[in-house]
Amino acid sequence: MSTPATARDGQRARVYRAEDAWAARLDAARRGAALATIGGSSLLLPSERRLGSLESAADYCERVLALPEVVAVA
Secondary structure (H helix, E strand, O other): OOOOOOHHHHHHHHHHHHHHHHHHHHHHHHOOOOEEEEOOEEEEOOOOOOOOOHHHHHHHHHHHHOOHHHHHHO
16 A cells, blocks of 8 residues: 655655755866856855864864854854
8 A cells, every 4th residue: 555645755856856966066066167057147166075073074064154144044
């Protein structure tokens, strides 16, 4: 017996497609493509962060969460 699809399940494929698209953009940045055009706008691709320890990851998160741009939307 199958269960009926929920609205959440109906959006799951969209989320997976978005994750795949973002991963492809990060792969392009890793290969040296600094800019991507999305919806007609140029977007600077971030370099992938690699953190060597849990402490450095926590420190990085604290610094990002303290940025004025992040605090303004929190």
